[in-house]
Amino acid sequence: MVRLRLDLGYDGTDFSGWAKQPDLRTVQGEIEGALRRILRLDAAPDLTVAGRTDAGVHARGQVAHVDIDPATLVALDGNRPPEEPALDERLVRLLRRLAGVMPTDVRVHRVTVAPEGFxxxxxxxxxxxxxxxxxxxxxxxxxxxxxxxxxxRPLSLEALNAAAVHLLGEHDFAAFCKKREGATTIRELQRLDWVRDEAGVLVATVVADAFCHSMVRALVGSLLAVGEGRQPVEWPGQVLARAARDSGVHVAPARGLCLEEVRYPEPAELARRAAMTRRVRTL
Structure with a gap:
């Protein structure tokens, strides 16, 4: 088997999130179905994604991988001459075929052979x-x-940033996550700050080693209460410390959220990083 890395983006408006679900349109379902059709597979291959996004959430820098039998890539050759094309050439053909069969609200920008351990x-x-x-x-x-x-309501950029400081670092973010059985809510929030762009739109940049379900939108919702003056700047940090859902935290709408980038270590560190991530974290 060869592991392929897919770099992709999508407009989440008309999707029921990333993860495939029966009778619902999902990003995973669209891409897996396209791969099955193009490669003439009996069953759709399973995609593993960097971060599952909820219904309505967008992605500009999503990453996924899929394991493919190299023999299936022969389906991409069509009626071309019998000489064996290079794998890179077949991957370019795969990319073009994906663009031809998938809807315009999801696009795979690049397909490459993943390094060992990825x-x-x-x-x-x-x-x-x-x-x-x-x-x-x-x-x-x-x-x-x-x-x-x-x-x-008008929002204060200064208040948003002052409140965000209290959320940085490694904490139990149970107050801002929907808990899942057997899953930890401990995360390291590495960056959370706001700017106004040239159009006057407020843009929050949120970076963490990983996120739990609804975490970013809940964090944003808590900060908006501060930005409009309903809560003091210390309030989001106080909610965090209690490690329990607070009725005053409203989850921000999905459509404002976009996954911009996923960062990976150098190839030699990929397997070690994967082993570290799989550990059960405690504070």
Whole structure:
């Protein structure tokens, strides 16, 4: 088997999230179905993704891997001459075929042979998300309505950043996660800060080694309460310390969130990083 790395992006508006589900349109389902069709497989191959995104969440820098029998790539040769093409040439053909059969709201930008030890999920060092929100009095740009959330009250950039400082570091983020059986909620939040872009849109950059379910949107929701003056700057940190869901934390809408980048170590460190990530973390 050969492990392929897929770098991809998608507009999450019309998807029921990443993970395949019966009778629902998902990103994983679309890509696996396209691979099955192109490679003429009896069953769809299983994709492993760096970070599962919820319904409505977008991705610009998502990464996945899939294990393929190299013999199946022969299906890409068509009626070409019998000489054996290089693997790289076949992967370019695969990329073009994917672009031809998949819908325009999901795109695989690159297909490469993954280095030894690579695991799209467990080898990752960090994930970087962006959350975009507009507090313009007249509403947001209608052409960006699927990626920028409009907030009806004015927000203070200074207050947002002052509150964000209290959330940085390694903590139990149970107050900002939907718990899953057997899964830890301990994470290392490496970066959380806000800027206004040239259009006046507030953009939060959120980086962690990993995220638990709904974590980014819950963090953003807690900070918005501070940004509009309903809570003091210390409040998100106090919620974090209690390690229990707080009814005052409202999860921000999905459409403002985008996975921008997944970072990996050098090839020699991939397997070691995967082994470290699989450990059960404690504080």
């Amino acid at each position: 695991d799209a999920r467990f080898s990752a060092l960090s994930r970087r998300y962006a959350y975009r929100i507009s507090d313009a009095p007249g509403g947001g740009d209608p052409l960006r309505r699927n990626e920028v959330v409009w907030h009806a």
